[in-house]
Amino acid sequence: MYVAVKGGERAIANAHALLADRRRGDRSVAEIEARQIDEQLSLAVDRVMSEGSLYDREIAALAIKQARGDLIEAIFLVRAYRTTLPRFGFAEPLDTQAMALSRRVSATFKDLPGGQVLGPTFDYTHRLIDFSLGEPADPPSPATVPADNAPTTPRVVDIIAGDDLIENSPPAKDGAPVADVTRDPTEFPADRDARLQTLARGDEGFLLGLGYSTQRGYGRNHPFVGEIRFGEIEVEMFVAELGFAVPLGSIAVTECQMVNQFTGGTDGEPARFTRGYGFVFGQSERKAMSMALVDRALRAEELAEQRIGPAQDAEFVLSHCDNVQATGFVEHLKLPHYVDFQAELALLRQLRTEDRGRTTEGYPSSVVRRPSSGARAAE
Amino acid sequence: MTARPYNFAYLDEQTKRMIRRSILKAIAVPGYQVPFASREMPMPYGWGTGGVQVTASIIGPGDVLKVIDQGADDTTNAVSIRAFFAKTAGVATTTDTTEATIIQTRHRVPETPLNREQILVYQVPIPEPLRFLEPRETETRTMHALAEYGVMHVKLYEDIARHGHIATTYAYPARVADRYIMDPSPIPKFDNPKLDDCPALQLFGAGREKRIYAIPPHTRVVSLDFDDHPFERTKFDAACEFCGSTDSFLDEVVVDDKGGRMFVCSDTDYCEKRQASKTKSAAE
Numbered sequence: 001m002y003v004a005v006k007g008g009e010r011a012i013a014n015a016h017a018l019l020a021d022r023r024r025g026d027r028s029v030a031e032i033e034a035r036q037i038d039e040q041l042s043l044a045v046d047r048v049m050s051e052g053s054l055y056d057r058e059i060a061a062l063a064i065k066q067a068r069g070d071l072i073e074a075i076f077l078v079r080a081y082r083t084t085l086p087r088f089g090f091a092e093p094l095d096t097q098a099m100a101l102s103r104r105v106s107a108t109f110k111d112l113p114g115g116q117v118l119g120p121t122f123d124y125t126h127r128l129i130d131f132s133l134g135e136p137a138d139p140p141s142p143a144t145v146p147a148d149n150a151p152t153t154p155r156v157v158d159i160i161a162g163d164d165l166i167e168n169s170p171p172a173k174d175g176a177p178v179a180d181v182t183r184d185p186t187e188f189p190a191d192r193d194a195r196l197q198t199l200a201r202g203d204e205g206f207l208l209g210l211g212y213s214t215q216r217g218y219g220r221n222h223p224f225v226g227e228i229r230f231g232e233i234e235v236e237m238f239v240a241e242l243g244f245a246v247p248l249g250s251i252a253v254t255e256c257q258m259v260n261q262f263t264g265g266t267d268g269e270p271a272r273f274t275r276g277y278g279f280v281f282g283q284s285e286r287k288a289m290s291m292a293l294v295d296r297a298l299r300a301e302e303l304a305e306q307r308i309g310p311a312q313d314a315e316f317v318l319s320h321c322d323n324v325q326a327t328g329f330v331e332h333l334k335l336p337h338y339v340d341f342q343a344e345l346a347l348l349r350q351l352r353t354e355d356r357g358r359t360t361e362g363y364p365s366s367v368v369r370r371p372s373s374g375a376r377a378a379e
Numbered sequence: 380m381t382a383r384p385y386n387f388a389y390l391d392e393q394t395k396r397m398i399r400r401s402i403l404k405a406i407a408v409p410g411y412q413v414p415f416a417s418r419e420m421p422m423p424y425g426w427g428t429g430g431v432q433v434t435a436s437i438i439g440p441g442d443v444l445k446v447i448d449q450g451a452d453d454t455t456n457a458v459s460i461r462a463f464f465a466k467t468a469g470v471a472t473t474t475d476t477t478e479a480t481i482i483q484t485r486h487r488v489p490e491t492p493l494n495r496e497q498i499l500v501y502q503v504p505i506p507e508p509l510r511f512l513e514p515r516e517t518e519t520r521t522m523h524a525l526a527e528y529g530v531m532h533v534k535l536y537e538d539i540a541r542h543g544h545i546a547t548t549y550a551y552p553a554r555v556a557d558r559y560i561m562d563p564s565p566i567p568k569f570d571n572p573k574l575d576d577c578p579a580l581q582l583f584g585a586g587r588e589k590r591i592y593a594i595p596p597h598t599r600v601v602s603l604d605f606d607d608h609p610f611e612r613t614k615f616d617a618a619c620e621f622c623g624s625t626d627s628f629l630d631e632v633v634v635d636d637k638g639g640r641m642f643v644c645s646d647t648d649y650c651e652k653r654q655a656s657k658t659k660s661a662a663e
Contacts, residue, residue, distance in 0.1 A: 008453045009462070076423065083419040084385065185414040185589035188517045315515055325587045328424030329504065335426065335456055338630055339449045339486045339645055343548035343567040345631065346613055351542055 023068045034061040046252070046282020047071055051323065052078030053182065053201045054085075055251050055281050072203075076324045083182070092236045092245050093172050096255050097152040099231040103283075106156045107225040108259060114153035119230065120283070156227035157257045157275065166259060166273040188315050195298055195318060196291075200280060202321030204287045210311040210321075211293035219309025221296045222261035223276065230254045230283050255279050256288035260296045263303055274303060388435040388468040394418055398436035398591070402582060405593035410555030411523070412506050417589040427460055428586030430483050430502035434464065437498060437582075438481060443471045445479035450487035450628065450645035457485070476648050486549075488570040490627045490649040493579035495596060501564045503585035506592060508552045508562040528560050531603065539608055548613065553602045555594055560603070569613040569628045574600040617642040622653035 024031065038045050038061040048060040052075045060078055067073035103119025106112055160166045179194035181201075186194055199207060214221055232252050236245040258276035263269075276296025278288035297311040310316050320326060386392065394416075401415035420428040438444065444464050448457035452474040460483060461472050473479050476491040483500040493499060509519045512530050522528070531552060538546040551568035555561050563574055564583060574581065574594060581594040594600060604610035618625045620641045627649060629642040644650035 008455075008458055012455055012458060076419075079419040080421040084389075084391070086391075182419075183416050185416055187414070188515075315517065319516075324419065325424045328426060328428075329587055330425075331423060332425030332504070335485075336449050336454055337486070337565075339567055339628065340549040340565050342629070342631055342645075343569065343613055346615070347544065347546060347548045351544070351546075354543060 023066070032065060034058065034065050037061040037064050043283060044069075044071060044074075046280075046284055047204060047287070048074045048078055050281040050284060050287065051075045051201050051203065052082060054078050054082040072323050072327050076327070079324050087183075089237060090178055091248070092238055094233055094235065094253075095152075096229065096233060096253075097155055097158075099153070099229060099233045099253070099255075100250075101153055101229055101231040102252075103231070104153065104227065104229040105225070106227045108156060108160075108227075112156060112159065153229075155229075155257065157259065160226065160259065160273065164270070164272070167263070167275060169275065186318060188318075189301070190314055190318060192295075192299070195314065196277065196279070196295060198318045198321065199278075199291045199294055202291070203323035203326070204284065204290070206321050206323065206326075207290040207294050208286060210297070210317060211290035213309055214293050214297050214311045217309075219297045219300065219307070219312040220261075221274075221276070221293070223293055223296065224259045225289065226257040226259040228254065228256045228285050228288065230285070252282050253279065254281075254283055254285055254288045256285065256292045258289075258292040258296055274299070385467055387440070388438050388464065389421075390418065390432065390435045395436040398432055401591045402433065402436065402593065405582070405591045406580070406595050408559075409595055409598050410559030410561040410592060412561075412585075412590040412592045414589055415591050417586045420586065422459070422463070424587035425504060426456060427483070427485060427502040429584030429588075429591070430485070430500050430586075431460060431463070431584075432586055433500050433582050433584035433591065434481060434483050435468075437500075438464065438468055438470060440468070440470065442480045443473050443478055445473050445476065445482045445648075446484075447482065447487060447489070447646075447648075448485040449630070450489070451647040453647065474648050476646075486565050486567075487628070487645060488566055488573045490624075490644070490646040491652075492573075493577060495578040497579040499577075499579050499581045501566075501581065501583045503562070503564045503583045503588075503590070505550075506562055506583065506585040506588050506590040508550075508560050523559060526558065531560060532605075535603060535605070539605070545604070545608065545610075551602055551610075553600050555600055556598050557601075561592060561594075563600075567613060567628055568602065568610075571600075571602045571610070572612060576600075615642065619644045619650060619653075622650045622657065624650065624653060 038057050041064065044064055045057055045060045048063055048071055049055050049057065052060060052063070054060070059081060060074065063074035063077040064071065066077060101114075101117055101119075103121060104114060104117045106116065157166055161168060179191060179197060181194050181197045186198065190198070213219070215223075230252070232250045234250045235248045237248055238245045256278035258278070260274045260276055262271045262273045264271045274296065276292040276299075278291035278295065280287045280291065294311050294317060297309065298314050298317060300307045300312040305312070307313060390398070397416055401413045405411065405413045417429065418432060420431055422428060422431065434444070444461065445452065446457045446461040448454040451457065452461075464470055465472050476482065476489045476493075480496060481498050481500060482489065482493075483502065485502040488499065507516070507519050509522055509531065512534055513519050513522065522530070535545050535547070538544065547568065549567045550562050550565040551571050552560050553563055553571055553574060563571060576597050576599065577594065578596050580596055583592045585591070602610040613628075615625070615629045617629060619627065619629060620643050622644060624644055628645045630645045632641050632643055633639070634641055
């Protein structure tokens with residue numbers, strides 16, 4: 001019976017105790033440690049950090065354990081923790097040329113300075129279940145090469161930009177304020193910094209679907225993967241008291257630079273490729289690529305393109321890509337709604353009663369003007 | 380990662396100050412939706428994060444808090460939110476409408492009239508009354524700015540043309556202080572008349588949508604209607620099975636699988652008080 005939801009404190013406490021029990025599972029099976037999750041389910045940790053907008057492997061791993069592997073639930077836990085943290089300031093812009101690369105591929109050039117580095121990737125694996133993983137095993141140590149002393153690896157888009165064949169990214173302005181979508185409500189039209197921030201913490205699946213839709217004609221933007229790079233990069237923050245930037249530590253990030261459909265060529269401006277940009281914590285090429293496709297699609301207005309696909313509609317994309325918001329609102333439908341439902345039920349019954357009247361009298365009685373009701377007087 | 384001591388009522392003081400500024404603006408412009416930098420809360424969006432943030436920003440140690448959902452104090456989400464404030468703010472809680480200084484609500488206005496010492500905080504899912512007529516925020520903000528509400532009247536007119544009635548039974552739009560049209564949150568239209576000239580301050584918080592709006596005390600709130608189709612409060616043909624009330628909002632309870640129904644007050648505090656006074660007078 002629906003009134004069973006009127007249960008009160010004991011029911012909630014019991015439900016949560018049961019949840020904790022189910023999370024632990026069979027006690028004869030060893031309990032998973034957050035450290036194991038961090039080490040062996042590291043891509044899940046990466047996703048939770050990215051969409052949780054908090055670079056903290058330990059917290060993300062613990063959240064995954066607490067959420068029983070439900071990543072959106074884990075992201076939610078991380079967000080609710082993150083929001084209570086004090087904010088000291090903004091990091092200095094990252095120079096991704098200085099990344100210590102684990103992987104770097106370009107689809108636009110066969111070879112290029114710095115080379116193609118496959119790194120740890122599922123690409124080119126055959127997706128056959130590896131039954132040997134049913135038993136613990138130590139995989140052989142991977143091959144290594146002597147450390148490269150080259151301090152930086154140039155970005156592919158910069159190489160293209162050297163020939164003036166791609167639009168220049170607007171240079172960072174010193175001291176210009178940066179949007180913070182966690183501290184200011186998004187306003188439309190949203191600037192690109194706010195858009196990119198929102199996309200960076202947006203749901204991977206939602207952005208994947210939107211990015212995919214641009215490839216199928218709903219706002220096509222002719223993308224080439226200029227470059228995807230994954231590696232470690234140092235984060236620095238300028239400390240006014242010291243007068244210089246201090247390193248805070250290094251984080252693993254994935255960056256995707258798309259080279260897209262060109263503009264110009266007709267208005268006196270030479271034709272140039274355009275850019276789409278994706279950037280996430282940890283290793284997630286799927287997310288970084290989807291983000292880059294959607295970022296480019298959302299530039300439709302700026303580039304005077306016709307907006308025909310949902311991926312090009314900033315209000316649609318930015319208002320719906322956050323999975324914590326989406327899951328909360330979709331799932332709130334399971335909260336009781338019996339007051340509203342009762343009101344609808346009453347109206348529906350009234351309409352049906354009048355409908356029966358209509359067949360005999362020819363029109364619903366309610367259309368006839370009636371004297372002011374008590375409700376009117378009560379207003 | 381030991382338990383961190385959270386600030387009084389969870390939110391940090393900077394955040395509370397930001398929310399209070401939005402609330403003050405909302406009170407100054409009745410019915411206008413003020414954007415605010417809504418925070419992530421430890422409960423899901425759509426489950427009262429806006430109301431919780433408003434309550435967290437206005438509550439003080441001396442306040443007495445009541446939380447209701449569907450009119451009842453004992454629904455699971457109301458229990459959860461009440462427990463949240465009992466834990467993070469250590470404030471006194473009550474189920475008695477008259478004792479409370481702050482009442483956070485989802486989907487109902489209490490039957491017991493409110494007084495000037497009280498604040499009613501509504502949890503709002505979709506603050507924009509025009510949202511289902513125009514999905515774009517850029518458009519609806521312009522429509523509010525120009526008080527261009529014709530589309531809403533057309534919608535209500537179409538209801539009448541099709542059904543013979545305005546077919547909106549909850550979240551029934553109202554005009555505040557003769558200016559902004561607001562969504563009173565999904566309260567049944569039965570409750571709309573209580574918004575008008577209410578001595579209590581009414582605050583509306585929408586967390587996911589990042590909006591706060593307000594009805595200051597004793598503000599004129601008029602439910603939209605037409606001269607020949609005046610607003611009508613939902614009336615019930617039944618009386619409450621427990622307290623016999625014929626003028627409160629009733630929930631329909633299915634009592635068996637043979638079509639058996641009974642009606643009971645949705646406002647549990649109101650119903651219990653009436654039952655108690657009946658028992659008392661019977662005993663005397």
